[in-house]
Amino acid sequence: EAGAAVARPIRKSAKLADVCYDIRGPVLVRAKQMEDEGHKIIKLNIGNLAAFGFDSPEEIQMDMIRNLPNAAGYSDSKGIFAARKAVMHYTQEKNIKGVTIEDIYIGNGVSELIVMAMNALLDVGDEVLVPAPDYPLWTAAVSLSGGKPVHYLCDESKGWLPDMEDMRAKLTPRTRAIVIINPNNPTGAVYPDETLKDIIAFAREHDLILYADEVYDKVLYEGVKHTSVAALSEDVLTIIFNGLSKNYRSCGYRAGWMVVCGDKRRAADYIEGLNMLASMRLCANVPGQYAIQTALGGYQSIDDLVAEGGRMRRQRDLAWELITKIPGVTCVKPDATLYMFPRLDPKLYPIEDDQAFIAELLEEERVLLVQGSGFNWPQPDHFRLVFLPHEDELRDAISRLARFLGNYRKR
Ligand code: PLP
16 A cells, blocks of 8 residues: 655645735734733734724614615626725815726725736836835735835935826836835825825826825814825826725724726727626625615715814824834824834944834833835835823833833943
8 A cells, every 4th residue: 555645744834935014924923922921911903993992883883784685686897886886986076087887996905906906017027116105015925916115215304205207217128117105004104195196296297096095085284185196187097096994993804995997998808807807706894795885875984083173083193192202203193094113223233133122112011013015115124103091001002112122222
């Protein structure tokens, strides 16, 4: 009788070699292990609003529950009519011209649609301009799709706006598209119209598709206005991404959308690819789709949270004040989102490996952050802080961080 085959290690596919998503990387694994051992960890690492008592609006919850009996079947691959119609109205409110129901795709969160949009576009070696720092799913999705992410810098000294010169310098004959994240995760920057117009002109000149992740477009502080880049041109093919996760504190419902805007005639073949991928996964989670119309048409309760005196605004102000009091820590104050991206002066903090630095902070102080390199920032001198915990917990977390940094300076 033949002997049993030698058990070979089972390896992941080669296409995952360059794919990386450090927000849920090795340091988080260690944090979970510490929790299992009974330690309390203060988590400033993930933008999961509901986990911090930012409840999803009750009318959204009730509407989903009411619609559950109607939501047991597959829907159209692009999504239920009512949700897409509501998104269409939303694009009209944002002054985006020429969007029809057919241009709208509902997905299991924006995440699924980002991967779909990249998969439908990229051949091996095609390049996509992605911001540094970025929300790392964009970089990962380009790599997973066989493309090459090429990072253009955002300029901290200019409020983290994209550095147009760097963007130009990174262009090659293989560049197919450019990604912007506005409002930005992790920096909290919101781009003025002039910046958006410069990016549109660049895309037009070099025949690039523009992808705009606008998932935080209602999490805005101090009267800051958000313009969708798709409202500023009618010709450049622009795909915008948005959803319920952040603006409606419903990330677990997995309801997002993408809208194909601009001159679609040239893109018929690409759109066929998008339709194919949407069909292959049958449809997005249907109960989540039922929440979209209610959310978009209902009372915009996020406004109370970001207004003066609102919980999110108070926490942002407190976190920013405390963090910038620590010697050698500077930070552009975020105009939007749940995040800030502080800088550690390398003279005081000569960090070589920022993941090791964050891991040490976790071991010593039980505070969890994400290192800047997790957002494809090229130097080990930044980290992202999520200001979702209540003020008391934020005070506690930042004073622990200050103590850790104080010890670090004495080394
Ligand atoms: N885009 C950005 C910029 C994000 O920060 C996130 C989540 O944190 C996502 C997309 C993913 O959103 P969704 O829950 O819709 O998949």
